[in-house]
Amino acid sequence: MPTVKLVDENDPNPIVQRVFRDIKETKKINWIPNIWRALATHPEHLELCWTRLKAIMRPGKVDALTKEIVALAVSATNGCNYCINSHTAAAMKLGLDVEGLGEVLAVVGLFNQMNKLADAYQVEPDILPHVR
Amino acid sequence: MPTVKLVDENDPNPIVQRVFRDIKETKKINWIPNIWRALATHPEHLELCWTRLKAIMRPGKVDALTKEIVALAVSATNGCNYCINSHTAAAMKLGLDVEGLGEVLAVVGLFNQMNKLADAYQVEPDILPHVR
Amino acid sequence: MPTVKLVDENDPNPIVQRVFRDIKETKKINWIPNIWRALATHPEHLELCWTRLKAIMRPGKVDALTKEIVALAVSATNGCNYCINSHTAAAMKLGLDVEGLGEVLAVVGLFNQMNKLADAYQVEPDILPHVR
Amino acid sequence: MPTVKLVDENDPNPIVQRVFRDIKETKKINWIPNIWRALATHPEHLELCWTRLKAIMRPGKVDALTKEIVALAVSATNGCNYCINSHTAAAMKLGLDVEGLGEVLAVVGLFNQMNKLADAYQVEPDILPHVR
Amino acid sequence: MPTVKLVDENDPNPIVQRVFRDIKETKKINWIPNIWRALATHPEHLELCWTRLKAIMRPGKVDALTKEIVALAVSATNGCNYCINSHTAAAMKLGLDVEGLGEVLAVVGLFNQMNKLADAYQVEPDILPHVR
Amino acid sequence: MPTVKLVDENDPNPIVQRVFRDIKETKKINWIPNIWRALATHPEHLELCWTRLKAIMRPGKVDALTKEIVALAVSATNGCNYCINSHTAAAMKLGLDVEGLGEVLAVVGLFNQMNKLADAYQVEPDILPHVR
Numbered sequence: 001m002p003t004v005k006l007v008d009e010n011d012p013n014p015i016v017q018r019v020f021r022d023i024k025e026t027k028k029i030n031w032i033p034n035i036w037r038a039l040a041t042h043p044e045h046l047e048l049c050w051t052r053l054k055a056i057m058r059p060g061k062v063d064a065l066t067k068e069i070v071a072l073a074v075s076a077t078n079g080c081n082y083c084i085n086s087h088t089a090a091a092m093k094l095g096l097d098v099e100g101l102g103e104v105l106a107v108v109g110l111f112n113q114m115n116k117l118a119d120a121y122q123v124e125p126d127i128l129p130h131v132r
Numbered sequence: 133m134p135t136v137k138l139v140d141e142n143d144p145n146p147i148v149q150r151v152f153r154d155i156k157e158t159k160k161i162n163w164i165p166n167i168w169r170a171l172a173t174h175p176e177h178l179e180l181c182w183t184r185l186k187a188i189m190r191p192g193k194v195d196a197l198t199k200e201i202v203a204l205a206v207s208a209t210n211g212c213n214y215c216i217n218s219h220t221a222a223a224m225k226l227g228l229d230v231e232g233l234g235e236v237l238a239v240v241g242l243f244n245q246m247n248k249l250a251d252a253y254q255v256e257p258d259i260l261p262h263v264r
Numbered sequence: 265m266p267t268v269k270l271v272d273e274n275d276p277n278p279i280v281q282r283v284f285r286d287i288k289e290t291k292k293i294n295w296i297p298n299i300w301r302a303l304a305t306h307p308e309h310l311e312l313c314w315t316r317l318k319a320i321m322r323p324g325k326v327d328a329l330t331k332e333i334v335a336l337a338v339s340a341t342n343g344c345n346y347c348i349n350s351h352t353a354a355a356m357k358l359g360l361d362v363e364g365l366g367e368v369l370a371v372v373g374l375f376n377q378m379n380k381l382a383d384a385y386q387v388e389p390d391i392l393p394h395v396r
Numbered sequence: 397m398p399t400v401k402l403v404d405e406n407d408p409n410p411i412v413q414r415v416f417r418d419i420k421e422t423k424k425i426n427w428i429p430n431i432w433r434a435l436a437t438h439p440e441h442l443e444l445c446w447t448r449l450k451a452i453m454r455p456g457k458v459d460a461l462t463k464e465i466v467a468l469a470v471s472a473t474n475g476c477n478y479c480i481n482s483h484t485a486a487a488m489k490l491g492l493d494v495e496g497l498g499e500v501l502a503v504v505g506l507f508n509q510m511n512k513l514a515d516a517y518q519v520e521p522d523i524l525p526h527v528r
Numbered sequence: 529m530p531t532v533k534l535v536d537e538n539d540p541n542p543i544v545q546r547v548f549r550d551i552k553e554t555k556k557i558n559w560i561p562n563i564w565r566a567l568a569t570h571p572e573h574l575e576l577c578w579t580r581l582k583a584i585m586r587p588g589k590v591d592a593l594t595k596e597i598v599a600l601a602v603s604a605t606n607g608c609n610y611c612i613n614s615h616t617a618a619a620m621k622l623g624l625d626v627e628g629l630g631e632v633l634a635v636v637g638l639f640n641q642m643n644k645l646a647d648a649y650q651v652e653p654d655i656l657p658h659v660r
Numbered sequence: 661m662p663t664v665k666l667v668d669e670n671d672p673n674p675i676v677q678r679v680f681r682d683i684k685e686t687k688k689i690n691w692i693p694n695i696w697r698a699l700a701t702h703p704e705h706l707e708l709c710w711t712r713l714k715a716i717m718r719p720g721k722v723d724a725l726t727k728e729i730v731a732l733a734v735s736a737t738n739g740c741n742y743c744i745n746s747h748t749a750a751a752m753k754l755g756l757d758v759e760g761l762g763e764v765l766a767v768v769g770l771f772n773q774m775n776k777l778a779d780a781y782q783v784e785p786d787i788l789p790h791v792r
């Protein structure tokens with residue numbers, strides 16, 4: 001159960017109204033995901049989070065699907081249930097199928113393992129070949 | 133400093149020889165990265181790790197660069213220095229430039245933040261719109 | 265569901281009785297939070313945990329509310345649901361309101377992001393200005 | 397060693413110039429911490445990070461020292477060396493002495509322990525007393 | 529709720545059939561734990577994970593119970609609910625009782641605390657006595 | 661570099677003297693590891709940490725080597741360099757050889773992978789067979 005009362009989708013606060021409207025337009029949905037309704041308990045923070053997320057997730061040198069895959073890899077590594085659910089859904093909406101999801105998660109699992117082995121043996125960074 | 137003595141590149145153990153040769157051929161390099169020299173202190177484990185990594189990192193539905201980007205996202209989230217170094221180098225070798233790296237890490241930073249906010253407010257997964 | 269049977273509040277074990285009584289008196293509550301009932305399955309460990317928590321959480325140079333805020337920041341960073349719930353409740357009981365909670369969690373989110381960016385770029389500690 | 401070449405403090409990029417000037421004025425320092433020089437390799441991301449950090453760290457319901465203490469608690473929990481160094485220095489500049497630092501870190505250590513015990517026993521959130 | 533449809537225990541895919549049969553024989557159970565049914569959505573990855581887990585968990589220099597205890601310590605540190613449940617059950621099946629479990633978790637809690645204190649004070653590794 | 665000045669081994673503070681003497685006697689060493697010299701900047705916290713560590717690490721139902729192995733598994737999962745170094749050394753002093761270390765770390769790596777896969781697919785705990 002959330003630790004705060006989720007803000008209503010029709011809350012009259014002008015910052016909340018402006019951000020909620022932009023979320024719906026940008027994501028082409030007609031409802032507000034719970035995370036934004038929780039953040040709206042502090043409207044200035046809601047706006048900071050949303051405007052920054054919108055700027056960072058816009059396709060650039062890296063395309064939208066790859067960005068969602070990165071979001072999922074981070075969320076799975078952190079074990080954040082809410083985020084795993086929403087980024088899995090978002091990546092699949094952008095075209096990742098179950099087999100592709102399996103490949104992405106295989107890489108996530110693999111490097112969570114390899115990271116710990118590198119740490120555990122205290123392996124020092126390689127001197128790159130051209131410097132050797 | 134590593135907690136074990138790194139195994140020499142010319143170690144006579146037949147498993148180590150076989151894996152080291154395959155690492156050089158697969159990665160088209162003529163030296164052995166430190167992580168594999170540390171893992172070689174337990175040859176059976178070295179072989180399990182390498183054969184599995186080779187199978188998972190092979191391009192499939194997801195291409196090689198995206199897989200390296202996922203590896204980097206996981207390593208940055210875990211704060212593993214060795215792995216951050218090697219996957220940054222590998223992703224750039226596959227074509228990611230400094231601006232693309234900036235985009236990827238912006239997404240990594242963003243969702244490390246959003247993950248913790250979703251956890252902190254104990255936000256429950258959204259019921260997806262088509263079910264509403 | 266807990267992995268052990270929670271110990272009853274009236275358990276006859278003398279260590280458990282002594283600790284449970286002290287928890288009620290110290291926290292001015294007339295029931296025992298679940299974490300202590302789980303720890304009571306190993307009475308000596310229960311006592312070690314409780315006496316140490318009591319000593320550390322006592323106001324000193326740092327006041328009680330700030331200590332609860334630190335507890336919440338740690339719990340949110342670790343994504344521990346039980347602890348997020350109890351430390352949010354405790355901080356609010358000590359006077360933090362929803363807007364103050366929003367500010368605290370904004371800082372928590374921000375530095376979970378900045379930590380990963382500093383790690384991801386392998387930024388080295390600054391040489392402090394007076395040494396420059 | 398950073399994975400990117402740190403941007404020079406006098407870099408001509410107008411976004412970089414604007415942000416670097418604001419960092420110096422806001423923090424009342426005459427040099428640029430390494431993290432901002434690394435982020436400046438992607439000027440738009442630099443600006444997003446800085447303007448958001450500036451807004452969130454401004455004293456509000458929660459004072460500046462408490463915010464630095466939260467930043468330190470998060471950084472210690474994540475084990476981020478760069479951030480631990482800079483937030484320890486910042487908190488001490490704002491008045492935390494070695495004994496106060498000891499108290500803060502005692503709380504950080506304590507709840508990293510308690511978080512894992514609550515997770516390990518799969519303890520469910522308490523039903524708050526007034527509801528019992 | 530899982531993000532993929534769990535694969536049926538009688539799925540006709542030959543890799544899935546082979547792995548599921550081996551899981552039942554190796555673990556001496558007549559049902560398939562959920563994690564394997566989820567991984568079976570990508571049969572090649574299922575087989576890689578299972579064959580590697582089977583090889584690593586086989587008693588060697590380190591016995592089966594100690595390996596389960598390590599699995600539990602890792603899972604508790606990562607806060608993975610599914611894994612905490614299954615490794616607690618597995619360790620207890622191999623002979624760990626509630627008091628032994630309390631001892632193991634006490635060590636897990638203790639070093640989650642000590643790890644963060646060592647990081648927080650940026651303590652450098654000791655030069656071992658024989659070198660002093 | 662530590663963020664505090666390490667306390668001298670001959671510091672006159674009576675709590676520090678008492679704890680340092682007990683550390684030397686208990687561990688049968690004639691020097692003080694850096695972590696305790698850092699914690700001694702807050703003598704009461706030093707004593708709380710040491711007395712609790714001493715109580716928890718004493719062999720009970722679980723022997724001393726297994727406890728060190730758990731400490732290493734936790735430290736590797738958290739990526740704490742200081743702790744990885746000291747617990748690897750301690751476990752090897754108690755009889756773990758390089759091959760045994762390889763086995764332990766293989767289990768650590770494996771479950772860091774499996775934990776993230778279980779989280780990533782949002783796998784729900786198994787209903788245990790006898791309840792089925």
